[in-house]
Amino acid sequence: MSYIKPKFAHPRLPKNPLGYTRKDYEGSISTLCAGCGHDSISASIVDACFELNIEPHKVAKMSGIGCSSKTPAYFLSNSHGFNAVHGRMPSVTTGANLGNRSMVYLGVSGDGDTASIGMGQFTHVIRRNVNMTYIVMNNGCYGLTKGQDSATADYGSVSKSGHKNTFEGIDLCLLAIELGATFVAQSFSGDKSQLIPIIKAALSHSGFSFINVISPCVTFNNNQGSTKSYDYVREHNEALSTLDFVPIKEEITTTYDHKEIKLVEMHDGSLIRLNKISPEWDPEDKLSIISAIHKSKSREEILTGLLYIDNESIELNELINTTNTPLNKLVEKQLCPGSEILESINNDLR
Amino acid sequence: MSYIKPKFAHPRLPKNPLGYTRKDYEGSISTLCAGCGHDSISASIVDACFELNIEPHKVAKMSGIGCSSKTPAYFLSNSHGFNAVHGRMPSVTTGANLGNRSMVYLGVSGDGDTASIGMGQFTHVIRRNVNMTYIVMNNGCYGLTKGQDSATADYGSVSKSGHKNTFEGIDLCLLAIELGATFVAQSFSGDKSQLIPIIKAALSHSGFSFINVISPCVTFNNNQGSTKSYDYVREHNEALSTLDFVPIKEEITTTYDHKEIKLVEMHDGSLIRLNKISPEWDPEDKLSIISAIHKSKSREEILTGLLYIDNESIELNELINTTNTPLNKLVEKQLCPGSEILESINNDLR
Amino acid sequence: MLCMSGVNDFVVRFANVNGTGSASANYLFAKSIFRMGVPVSAKNIFPSNIQGLPTWYEVRVSEKGYLGRKEGIDLMVSVNPQSIKKDISSVKTGGYFLYDSTKKLHDEFLREDIHMIGVPLMEICNREFIDPRQKQLFKNIVYVGAIAKLLNIDVTVISDLFADQFKGKEKLIAPNMKALGLGSDYIRDNYNFPLEFRVERRNLVGDAIMIDGNAAAGLGAVYGGASVVAWYPITPSTSLVSSFEDYARKLRIDPITGKNNFSIVQAEDELSAIGMAIGANWNGARSFTATSGPGLSLMSEFLGLAYYAEIPVVLVDVQRAGPSTGMPTRSQQSDLISAAYASHGDTKHVLLIPSTPTECFQMMTDSFYYAEQLQTPVIMMTDLDLGMNEHMTEPFKWDDNRKYKRGKVLSEGDLEVIKDWGRYKDIDDDGIPYRTLPATHPSKGSYFTRGSSHDEYAAYSEDSATYVRIMDRLVKKLETAKKLIPGPDFYNTTDLSETGLIYFGTSKHATEEAIDILKLEGETVDAMRIKSFPFNNRVKEFIDSHKKNICN
Amino acid sequence: MLCMSGVNDFVVRFANVNGTGSASANYLFAKSIFRMGVPVSAKNIFPSNIQGLPTWYEVRVSEKGYLGRKEGIDLMVSVNPQSIKKDISSVKTGGYFLYDSTKKLHDEFLREDIHMIGVPLMEICNREFIDPRQKQLFKNIVYVGAIAKLLNIDVTVISDLFADQFKGKEKLIAPNMKALGLGSDYIRDNYNFPLEFRVERRNLVGDAIMIDGNAAAGLGAVYGGASVVAWYPITPSTSLVSSFEDYARKLRIDPITGKNNFSIVQAEDELSAIGMAIGANWNGARSFTATSGPGLSLMSEFLGLAYYAEIPVVLVDVQRAGPSTGMPTRSQQSDLISAAYASHGDTKHVLLIPSTPTECFQMMTDSFYYAEQLQTPVIMMTDLDLGMNEHMTEPFKWDDNRKYKRGKVLSEGDLEVIKDWGRYKDIDDDGIPYRTLPATHPSKGSYFTRGSSHDEYAAYSEDSATYVRIMDRLVKKLETAKKLIPGPDFYNTTDLSETGLIYFGTSKHATEEAIDILKLEGETVDAMRIKSFPFNNRVKEFIDSHKKNICN
């Protein structure tokens, strides 16, 4: 069951340059538990898309199975959505992207959906640099099946039932970077001011953008001892930088060329303005972030912010030289060689 | 079809302390292409097991599907073997190991079997630190299905048909290290002197040992332009160290405590003697090897040798507190609670 | 209508909000009826959601012992404003509607033809309890107290149940009893009681127990000697593995070392879960996995391997409504064909189909024996209804003389003696070959297990004649299986009827009740309950001996 | 025996070593017979190995046009010492055995009842060629030259074939002609020729072509408008995708930009391949994947999703011998049940079952139309024999007026007009709803695609009545499908026989020949070839109208 929100668009609601209000980016009322981190991420997605001035129907919302994967119902109700089978959102998104390269692909997944059953597809969607944004709503557990540890649960993290996890957690950001992801960020569902610009930057990146968002499960993994609880994350969150996303280059004024500020130019000319906190780290230097993450772990810190970006990124359709026209728009003339050629093929086969 | 080799064990063949000759560790005659790298690895496995004094029948040979996965038929014919379905050797091995923790598990796989279809299971067998040795015979292609690029094929590597690979190759060693593998080595099928001690050390390690062996496919990927050809690998191979495996600690004499030599003590008291070539690298320091691998890549070098080892490794059965007796040896007395307890359970349910 | 509502014959339905702890209170109610010696059946009808959506719980009380669901709600206990419209309309004429009268019921919900019973649940709890969690939770106990009064349920029965439930946490008994009393008193002071339909003590449940099929099967796996369990969470199978784990943690810890005489691994997905179970069984440890439809689909390649390489393995499919993700929290028996023929090529599997928790226990213990004896996958087909609802069922039995028969496994000694052993040779003419476990003998009995085609000595072979020989033997093996696995049960069969009714699994209850009704109406229908696949020869005989066969 | 060997009626078998380039030489031989106007059929019988194991190639020449395999080998061309024992024993009495006489044949191999023809292949090549690779490769051409002489094959036919084959590499023609001549001359100088069975020019092949089913299907996919292909290598389906790729690289490059009007992705496994194909089709691009048994098993969960969420998708299953890994290089038609019911729950798929490469082409082009029209998976069931062997078959046809019918897809304009659109509403009473593609309209037509149960508006629903409505409509849709997809073909059916013979796929050739033989022997058998599933109503009629039905 999903509830459709009443749509009385207030005439004086602020509109973005395309003429849409924030309401146009909302979805049905959430059926998640009250306080679930995932709902905050949905809200950030709504804000990011509104502010980014995206046409809602040009977005495809893709997900797998889990509480997290239900969220696409709760934002962008004017976009088509696709709830794939468990762990297989990446392949469906890849296919959809091949079918029409001109849309915005926004994938949402959970840590179970991605790091357990979905690990193979996750790895390979990265390797192919599919032009999409992939958000993991990471709560360290399987919410929908009632709280079992997931593969991102940290070693020693204590579950609601008091059981200590015996396995090392998989660090999805580290993995994504090592696998060649061209945009990798980490954030916290409770920190909208950081998350919204990250989502905007990710959506503007050409190629695979990965965002790992720690998103507490209030029902099954928000207890003392859990390393994915609200309290724990708030205490151990270390922002690498503060950041801003600037949709068009021209808006930058000279005041920003402060020593600590790094400007990263995106494919489409927009900019990320980073106010770096950690001096050893450079988001365009892979090894610097890998070592920063390793070091932060030994300090039990969770690094957040834009971790890595590769602006030379070439997305899948470019890599394989696909025509610019979306393939789903091709017609007989472009697709069918016709009877004459067929007759010559017949002849060659005689 | 597999050919059984004639077994005329020469009476004066050298025997190992257990009384086995090298012949006792051999298998059927290979049906691979003449010159296939995989056959050299099989030979190294035979030597390693012979020298390591392993009882052949205590070894379980596990594999998936592919030319590489056929090789267990070509060594250790006194061991049970298991050809799983494509990409799923890790799960079968995990189950077998849970069923009898007292055997030696030797898994063999290909780059297709591991890095494509098997990526999910590969990731998770590492995470669980299953006590096994996992060898990938890495030829950058799918040999058995006639030479398609695999996910470990390097970017730009040229296939036999002249096609250039458009995707980044997955570095399995780097991945294994990031995922927490407790023993990671890389070698070349053509370098037995390096490979044999590595296999011996891996078999002696308690926990998950990973060996990535570059193993040229002479039929489909040994051409000019391929980065997995014999010529290319010989030219770009950079050994991190030379190494020796010393089964029992006591054999070490004082002559070895040379400045450049590092001794790594294994779980069972045996030793790895490393003659380090690269000064910045320490096999027990994860970050040092990660950065060494990244740097070697930009120099187009292939680092070989023992890359990383964690001697605090706790293997799966210990992690989950399984009894020391192999589970397949437990009998009714240990397994069945009996009728009296069942009656009390009935009572509790009334 | 056969059963008019009356003493020990009625239906109560609870409408709750998911995640508010109502299920255990509702079960308390059902169990109290059971303790009064009256047959009862309880169904939890819950959404695929963690918190907030509507959920229902339906209890049928049946003096005659019918455990299927019955149409028509006699008493609706409504504590969910979200679903109230639907709930009120589903009460049958003359029935009762108990609701939280803290807030006045909206006029549009009123019905003239039913009795309204308002109990100010929230008001009572707000007044009587301080802790906010208690204010919420005890609403459930208050309405149980209220209906206990209305239906004439003995308070001492409920207090005994509290005593059982809170063993070790005795201080929880008093507030629960208080809440119960609050509900009961409110009825006493405001309404006529008991109702015309109500509970009266009987002695009709004998030595029955109440348990759900998943718990029974988990216990069965402990008794059946399973030592390795690999699984991936999926509704409605998850609680089966939890049950195994809970029982194993109680009953399977080595008393000296404190170590586990079992191992459980939560796999990364279903492909891996079945792979692990196959690996462990290959190595001679009894092992199983449990899943539901989507997992079964994912396991199909591996099931084919186990079939062809002849590796025992046990799988429980707790079915839910398909296709695809379908309705994860609704019951269905629609995976039969997929399970029987899981995997490509000429593959066919042994199925066991229990109808009661007792059969879940029994078949689960036996499944390991069948799998090892036949060296093939055995799939136990249960469903959400059987697996997750507590059923009144016969007590479990165990014969302490029973030994685990491990099938045709050769020992080191056997191998010393046997000449010319071949892994896939049919020595006994029953299609079942002899297997060896790894590490048995230093120089004999090793072989290569493979999903590719092989000869009698397990060597790879592409020879057609060899292929056909092995395939024919596998067919023969399934013939042997038919004699080993449970044949059908017959219900009321007279061979007088032209019509044969065929049913299986949880359709048992509804089908048998329907047959009884038909009988009362003068119509005889022969009926057969299938308990396994491949079908016993008697199944064909039954079908052939009836002109018309209806499958339920 | 019906066919005694004789002019244009005999079987030649080649015994080679795998990986030595013999297949193309052997095909040259088969094709030359075809060019002489005589029906021929060629089967490559190869091992699952890259190099070194025995491999065979069998050519049947049949004036009557029978393309199935025939028992009895008239001429064995033996160039593999490994298999020589088996090869020599398989020649029929009175037959011929051509071997490399460079080394003397071992006495134990001699047979009195057959003719031995020694040709010193190795010696000739060593003498006549310098390059070591040529010494090896031209052995194959030398024996072709020898048997061409023995069988009276026109040299100009072969030289024409070389001209075709080496277009652009003309300098290869001369050495090939030389090798051919060497073989031919050796026979001329040492043996009687032609043999009693031999080839004579006829005009029996009409406008037929020779091609394998995979190549035909790949071409069919280009003509059918497929633009996205995702696949994972597996024998024997791999060459189907290669064929698509080769044709697309020739016929589908944008002339102006040089960019591809298609995309092909090698997926990481079959789960991913079918997922991609589903994603692309969901987005309105025609897309397919191809696999064999193990891949089909892995795809089953996703197929259930596509069925229930009603997403078109095309899958080709080029079947090989199962169960499990089975025999990857042997043909079988044993995936039918698995394909028809792939996935748990009540799932059922549309199958197309071609018998010839022409049907592969045709059904492949149509499959996209069926899939889009029906909004459901369509699985084309071929097999290794059909897919990988070159068959004589009718030429391909294409009607340039044919438009791609994309099924019930709503445009932006449609959405402006339509009131109350629901993704899963049955407007036309044919069970097929109207769909929308993403990005069609700024505010209308968006919906949520899901494998969980849903109502007519695609909203998640756990309501039983809704569930049943949607499921009933899916059943109705498959009824509609029956009318759309090809019905059965009848062969020689008279309705006079009590026996009905039912066959499908590549059993066509052997079955029809058998029926002809029976007819000659005075026995009539009615026969029906099934070309699709769910079965057309005429299938049931045929079965009902025959007392005994035999399924082939």
Ligand SMILES: Cc1ncc(C[n+]2csc(CCOP(=O)(O)OP(=O)(O)O)c2C)c(N)n1
């Ligand atoms: C094939 C399959 N296996 C198992 C399930 C059951 N299942 C549903 S959601 C889920 C895990 C979800 O965890 P996660 O992705 O972390 O999402 P969360 O609920 O925590 O947001 C599982 C195992 C399923 N739907 N399909």
Ligand SMILES: Cc1ncc(C[n+]2csc(CCOP(=O)(O)OP(=O)(O)O)c2C)c(N)n1
């Ligand atoms: C499920 C499944 N898909 C595809 C195949 C076909 N297949 C057999 S081996 C192989 C790839 C082998 O590559 P790799 O593991 O690198 O081994 P190599 O032959 O190169 O040693 C594939 C795709 C299969 N057997 N099973």
Ligand code: SF4
């Ligand atoms: S169970 Fe956890 S993850 Fe799921 S909705 Fe509730 S809080 Fe969120």
Ligand code: SF4
């Ligand atoms: S095809 Fe390649 S990998 Fe396979 S056996 Fe031949 S050389 Fe080795």
Ligand SMILES: [Mg+2]
């Ligand atoms: Mg989660």
Ligand SMILES: [Mg+2]
């Ligand atoms: Mg390979």
